[in-house]
Amino acid sequence: MILYDLFPLLAGRFSQWEVHFRRAKSMGFDWIFLNPIQRTGASRSLYSVADYFAVNPLLLDPGQGMTDDDQVRRMTARAHGEGLRVMIDLVINHCAVDSPLTREHPDWFVRGQDGRVRNPSCVHNGETVVWCDLAQFDHRNTRDPEGLHGHFARVLEHLAGLGFDGFRCDAAYQVPSSLWRRLMGEVRARHPGVSFVAETLGCSAEETRETARAGFDFVFNSSKWWNYQDGWLMEGYNLVRDTSPSISFAESHDTPRLAEELNGNTNGLKQRYLFSALFSAGVMIPAGFEFAMRKPLHVADTTPADWSEGGADLRGFITSVNSVKREHPIFQEDGPTSFVPCANPNILLMRKSSTRSRAEALLILNKDMWSHQEFYTDRMRDLLPAGVPLRDVSPEYPLDEVHEPFHYALRPGQGIVLLASRP
Numbered sequence: 001m002i003l004y005d006l007f008p009l010l011a012g013r014f015s016q017w018e019v020h021f022r023r024a025k026s027m028g029f030d031w032i033f034l035n036p037i038q039r040t041g042a043s044r045s046l047y048s049v050a051d052y053f054a055v056n057p058l059l060l061d062p063g064q065g066m067t068d069d070d071q072v073r074r075m076t077a078r079a080h081g082e083g084l085r086v087m088i089d090l091v092i093n094h095c096a097v098d099s100p101l102t103r104e105h106p107d108w109f110v111r112g113q114d115g116r117v118r119n120p121s122c123v124h125n126g127e128t129v130v131w132c133d134l135a136q137f138d139h140r141n142t143r144d145p146e147g148l149h150g151h152f153a154r155v156l157e158h159l160a161g162l163g164f165d166g167f168r169c170d171a172a173y174q175v176p177s178s179l180w181r182r183l184m185g186e187v188r189a190r191h192p193g194v195s196f197v198a199e200t201l202g203c204s205a206e207e208t209r210e211t212a213r214a215g216f217d218f219v220f221n222s223s224k225w226w227n228y229q230d231g232w233l234m235e236g237y238n239l240v241r242d243t244s245p246s247i248s249f250a251e252s253h254d255t256p257r258l259a260e261e262l263n264g265n266t267n268g269l270k271q272r273y274l275f276s277a278l279f280s281a282g283v284m285i286p287a288g289f290e291f292a293m294r295k296p297l298h299v300a301d302t303t304p305a306d307w308s309e310g311g312a313d314l315r316g317f318i319t320s321v322n323s324v325k326r327e328h329p330i331f332q333e334d335g336p337t338s339f340v341p342c343a344n345p346n347i348l349l350m351r352k353s354s355t356r357s358r359a360e361a362l363l364i365l366n367k368d369m370w371s372h373q374e375f376y377t378d379r380m381r382d383l384l385p386a387g388v389p390l391r392d393v394s395p396e397y398p399l400d401e402v403h404e405p406f407h408y409a410l411r412p413g414q415g416i417v418l419l420a421s422r423p
Contacts, residue, residue, distance in 0.1 A: 003284035004029040012304035014075040028322030033087045041096025043133035044300040048096040076163030087166035094134040110138040166195035177214035205236035212244035221246040241334035247282035259292040267413030268369035274415045320395035330359040346373045358422040360386040366410035386420035
């Protein structure tokens with residue numbers, strides 16, 4: 001999956017989305033991911049869904065002479081016409097606290113000792129964060145399990161009928177695996193080929209693996225927060241990769257814009273996207289990353305007026321990286337991967353092997369976004385056991401030949417991507 005997250009509030013009304021579809025396709029993305037498009041509660045947060053079968057009026061085009069659902073179908077059909085599949089956020093851990101469901105089906109919700117609907121929460125940096133605009137569904141202990149299950153089975157069937165090809169399951173690890181197995185089995189029986197991706201950020205690697213075992217096609221990993229040094233990333237990767245492949249991202253709608261974090265350093269933006277794309281089977285960017293946008297996305301306050309193309313234009317680089325990923329299947333799987341020690345601590349060496357072919361790959365990445373860094377080796381085959389000949393498929397400045405000994409001064413943030421084949 002090469003995912004382009006078209007944030008609905010940034011994109012505006014459905015009739016304005018086709019230009020985004022064409023741009024995503026031209027950069028080599030094959031999926032459009034949409035955050036929730038349903039009608040929201042009073043907080044206006046996209047993730048505070050009040051009605052699962054109604055469309056957010058901010059996205060609809062008045063005077064079209066079409067039903068709301070038909071406007072959605074036309075939007076997904078236009079994406080399909082560009083050769084893109086469409087994934088939508090599926091939020092079943094909670095809904096808007098002011099949703100009619102809390103009154104119509106009180107047994108579906110977790111309640112506190114005072115009898116009030118409980119708000120979901122999480123622990124962030126050692127502090128408990130409570131979302132007061134949300135009501136938490138009681139999937140584990142509800143007195144009406146069939147009613148609650150039936151509601152979400154109808155939601156999934158409705159969305160599939162609107163033309164959606166996949167579902168990004170929000171806070172998937174907070175929903176029982178038994179429910180996911182049942183829902184996914186029912187949907188796949190009626191709609192073969194529909195994909196399910198688990199959002200498992202913020203949980204342990206073991207929790208991620210247990211969630212993946214429910215039958216998800218992909219899980220999201222936390223490589224965005226890796227410092228190119230600590231061991232936790234590879235530990236989690238190896239624990240989960242045999243169960244479900246993963247998707248990396250350099251930024252998301254939940255994070256600050258990377259361009260803002262890096263103070264506009266284009267080398268760092270390229271470095272992070274290249275690593276994300278080659279580390280995992282899948283990769284994702286939110287809309288605007290390609291223009292180094294710096295204003296963060298907000299689930300309630302973002303508007304189309306926030307769209308800006310005034311930063312760096314990374315479309316050419318992203319297109320080249322996506323082409324490397326698409327043309328070389330080794331980068332479409334979570335194969336055996338390791339980080340190889342390097343004499344220069346500012347150089348990251350990542351070796352990747354395919355379990356589906358004889359391909360092996362080596363990424364030589366300059367971790368320094370500001371300065372050139374020297375890389376030297378007498379024998380490249382010590383780093384890539386498949387040996388020579390090596391092909392340089394780097395998205396920028398590829399070499400016609402890779403000689404031994406190999407000496408190269410990597411530009412700030414630059415990555416060299418080498419391929420070989422095992423005997």
